[in-house]
Amino acid sequence: MKVLKIATAGSVDDGKSTLIGRILYDTKSLTDDKLEAIEEKSRQRGFDYLDFSLATDGLVAEREQGITIDVAHIYFSTPSKSFIIADTPGHIEYTRNMVTGASTAQASIVLIDARNGVIEQTYRHFFINNLLRIKDVVIAINKMDLVDFSEEKYNTIKSEIEYLASKSEYKGQNLTFIPMSALQGDNVVHKSENTPWYKGETLMHHLERLDLDDIADDSQTRFPVQTVIRPKTEEYHDFRGYAGKIYGGDLAVGDEIAVLPSQTKSKIKSINFFDKEYEVAKRGSSVTVTLEDNVNVSRGDMLVKVNEEPTIAKQLEATICWMDKEPLQASQKYYIKHGVNDAQAKITQLSSIIKTDFSGIEENPSELVLNQIGDIQLKLSKPLLFDSYKNNKSNGSFILINPKTNNTVGVGFIK
Amino acid sequence: MSNKIIQVDALESEAIYIFREVVAQFEKPVLLFSGGKDSITLVRLAQKAFYPAKIPFPLMHIDTGHNFPETIEFRDRLAKELGVELIVRNVQDNIDSGRVKEETGRYASRNMLQTETLLDAIEEFGFDACIGGARRDEEKARAKERIFSVRDDFGQWDEKNQRPEVFDMLNGRIDLGQNVRVFPISNWTELDVWSYIEQENIEIPSIYFAHKRKIFVRDGMIWSADDAVVFRDEEEVVEERMVRFRTVGDMSCTAAVLSDAVDIAKVVEEIRDSSISERGARIDDKRSEAAMEKRKQQGYF
Numbered sequence A: 001m002k003v004l005k006i007a008t009a010g011s012v013d014d015g016k017s018t019l020i021g022r023i024l025y026d027t028k029s030l031t032d033d034k035l036e037a038i039e040e041k042s043r044q045r046g047f048d049y050l051d052f053s054l055a056t057d058g059l060v061a062e063r064e065q066g067i068t069i070d071v072a073h074i075y076f077s078t079p080s081k082s083f084i085i086a087d088t089p090g091h092i093e094y095t096r097n098m099v100t101g102a103s104t105a106q107a108s109i110v111l112i113d114a115r116n117g118v119i120e121q122t123y124r125h126f127f128i129n130n131l132l133r134i135k136d137v138v139i140a141i142n143k144m145d146l147v148d149f150s151e152e153k154y155n156t157i158k159s160e161i162e163y164l165a166s167k168s169e170y171k172g173q174n175l176t177f178i179p180m181s182a183l184q185g186d187n188v189v190h191k192s193e194n195t196p197w198y199k200g201e202t203l204m205h206h207l208e209r210l211d212l213d214d215i216a217d218d219s220q221t222r223f224p225v226q227t228v229i230r231p232k233t234e235e236y237h238d239f240r241g242y243a244g245k246i247y248g249g250d251l252a253v254g255d256e257i258a259v260l261p262s263q264t265k266s267k268i269k270s271i272n273f274f275d276k277e278y279e280v281a282k283r284g285s286s287v288t289v290t291l292e293d294n295v296n297v298s299r300g301d302m303l304v305k306v307n308e309e310p311t312i313a314k315q316l317e318a319t320i321c322w323m324d325k326e327p328l329q330a331s332q333k334y335y336i337k338h339g340v341n342d343a344q345a346k347i348t349q350l351s352s353i354i355k356t357d358f359s360g361i362e363e364n365p366s367e368l369v370l371n372q373i374g375d376i377q378l379k380l381s382k383p384l385l386f387d388s389y390k391n392n393k394s395n396g397s398f399i400l401i402n403p404k405t406n407n408t409v410g411v412g413f414i415k
Numbered sequence B: 001m002s003n004k005i006i007q008v009d010a011l012e013s014e015a016i017y018i019f020r021e022v023v024a025q026f027e028k029p030v031l032l033f034s035g036g037k038d039s040i041t042l043v044r045l046a047q048k049a050f051y052p053a054k055i056p057f058p059l060m061h062i063d064t065g066h067n068f069p070e071t072i073e074f075r076d077r078l079a080k081e082l083g084v085e086l087i088v089r090n091v092q093d094n095i096d097s098g099r100v101k102e103e104t105g106r107y108a109s110r111n112m113l114q115t116e117t118l119l120d121a122i123e124e125f126g127f128d129a130c131i132g133g134a135r136r137d138e139e140k141a142r143a144k145e146r147i148f149s150v151r152d153d154f155g156q157w158d159e160k161n162q163r164p165e166v167f168d169m170l171n172g173r174i175d176l177g178q179n180v181r182v183f184p185i186s187n188w189t190e191l192d193v194w195s196y197i198e199q200e201n202i203e204i205p206s207i208y209f210a211h212k213r214k215i216f217v218r219d220g221m222i223w224s225a226d227d228a229v230v231f232r233d234e235e236e237v238v239e240e241r242m243v244r245f246r247t248v249g250d251m252s253c254t255a256a257v258l259s260d261a262v263d264i265a266k267v268v269e270e271i272r273d274s275s276i277s278e279r280g281a282r283i284d285d286k287r288s289e290a291a292m293e294k295r296k297q298q299g300y301f
Helices: A016-026 A032-044 A060-065 A092-102 A120-131 A151-167 A203-209 B010-025 B037-050 B069-082 B091-096 B114-125 B190-200 B264-273 B291-298
Strands: A003-010 A072-078 A081-087 A107-113 A136-142 A174-179 A227-229 A241-245 A250-252 A256-260 A264-273 A276-278 A280-282 A286-291 A302-305 A311-322 A333-338 A341-354 A361-363 A373-386 A397-401 A408-414 B029-032 B059-063 B086-090 B129-131 B148-151 B179-182 B211-218 B221-224 B239-245 B256-258
Touching: A003 A016, A003 A092, A003 A120, A016 A072, A016 A081, A016 A107, A016 A203, A081 A092, A081 A203, A092 A120, A107 A120, A120 A151, A120 A311, A120 A373, A136 A151, A136 A203, A151 A174, A174 A203, A227 B010, A241 B010, A250 A264, A264 A280, A286 B010, A333 A373, A333 A408, A373 A408, B010 B037, B010 B129, B029 B037, B037 B069, B037 B190, B059 B069, B059 B091, B059 B114, B069 B086, B086 B091, B086 B114, B091 B114, B190 B264, B221 B256
Parallel strands: A003 A081, A003 A107, A107 A136, A136 A174, B029 B059, B029 B129, B059 B086, B129 B179
Antiparallel strands: A072 A081, A227 A241, A241 A286, A250 A280, A256 A264, A256 A302, A264 A276, A264 A286, A311 A373, A311 A408, A333 A341, A333 A397, A341 A361, A341 A373, A397 A408, B148 B179, B211 B221, B211 B239, B239 B256
16 A cells, blocks of 8 residues: 655644644544544533644643654555654744754644744744745635635635745645634534635545655666675575665666776676565665676675766765754864765855845854754765765765764755 | 465565665664564565575664563574574663662563663764664554664654655665664554465564464453563453463563464454554553653654
């Protein structure tokens, strides 16, 4: 069955957790025991409605404060599709957790409180969705019940977002606007009678209909070697397999390939997956391949088709989202993790901070603080084999790790 | 050679990728094996990740001493067939030495006590990565956990300060004394696991299938009456019913469900139609709303 990964985004109290709870409730995905727990807790707290956020806010601190701190992954399925929803936090201070949730999403829902309209957090979340190049974005204009289901209010917010989108350089995005009340269930799973002026689909209907196959795969073949498999048993004495996951394109037996960075040429001899061999393997498959020639390949090397080479360089330019309390400073050293490859990296230049309302940049800043997004230049201790994020998401992104704390402090998108 | 195209299931491919990252990034990984369906699935995925080489790390079972005999027999046979080292550490040893105190009363369970034995074993062997079969759909605190979840040298999970985990880049850098709990099937649901077991034709312990068992009912849950470790009041009536177990934990805290599912296809069907969650049959999760989170803060896997 097909799996659709969706991330939610929105400011605090825009109702993300409530929306997910509503989806689970209306698609009958909540089991009896979980529903009973929600009913009981809602009663205990004196609510006259079911507090669905109790289904997703899994940490004590979250329930105490009534906010979402970290991503919860929620799973449910309809007869035609499986869904994984990343319920991400709205607070500015937890934006990094929102990026965590959104990075693997194929589609995203940005919630807006109809009473407040487009606010700074909306800009930020919309911007991050653009930066990540998430193709399908639903703008859920929520709490419509509190603005008397006003079409005018809906249209105002819609045009503000459309204006914002017009300033983005990522034009491939499909925006869908849906007026809803997550609390009362309007246009979430069931069509609302309160919005006769809205001719579009419900949220669930839209998500069910999204065609995952249109996530184009015209990228070139990238096969980073994760680990070398050498059984050294009698039966497999000479077996030397290169294990990894195919990032883009495909691999076929007989393909002429180049091993990077050494540029050695060889041919694919076999493609193994457990006890079976295949002729062709597609993007996303974790396979083991063997080569015709006895060449030197180790972790971090990459197999590509001849004449389809990525950039091989010891410096790169990227947009970075900073995720650590300690600011990014130019001339600081970090570890860079690019796919399965590691290197040391020095920030040679912090060129700009990008304003998340698309209003421009601040040039030559001294530092980049938590949740800010900026452009940097990096010098690397060894050449990395990369593409631009635009051309290959997996091979065009990286993380930075602080060598003192081992924490992941930033995520980068290669230009 | 089969003249076919492979485009493996995304969840399977993701899990295999994670296993390979563990072996590449850590010195001494171990697979925490309970003999339950999730850890059995992990074993199959580990086999696939390194085939035709053997699984390059040991299995470790923290035995509460209250396990179903069927599970223990299965565990020993599987490790032997795979030619993988099996480490067993017993909660009983810590009880005997007085390091931990056994609970008493109606709801007494050894489940909590496992944590201490697990942390001891991690220290004893110097494991830096412990691979476990937890899934995010199991429980709401689990739903918050990363795939690489860093624990300090007390085994503690700092749930409010987790590392960002973006795309599929897994950061396994840790300080000496820390370890990482790794959850390759984080994104699987219970139904995914059962479907996979069916598809791969993986053998599982017999208690997962419906069988006749002496049981009694307490608080709406069905308990095994065959086993001395489950506390039973005299007035609680024993009867014989067709039951199976949905999870295989410590007998003292794992309830059965009424079922006619005698084979894997029927189990899959039953799970698909079930209106009760898997953890609904685990009494230790019902102790408080934050039971799992508290256990994890203390080092539970």
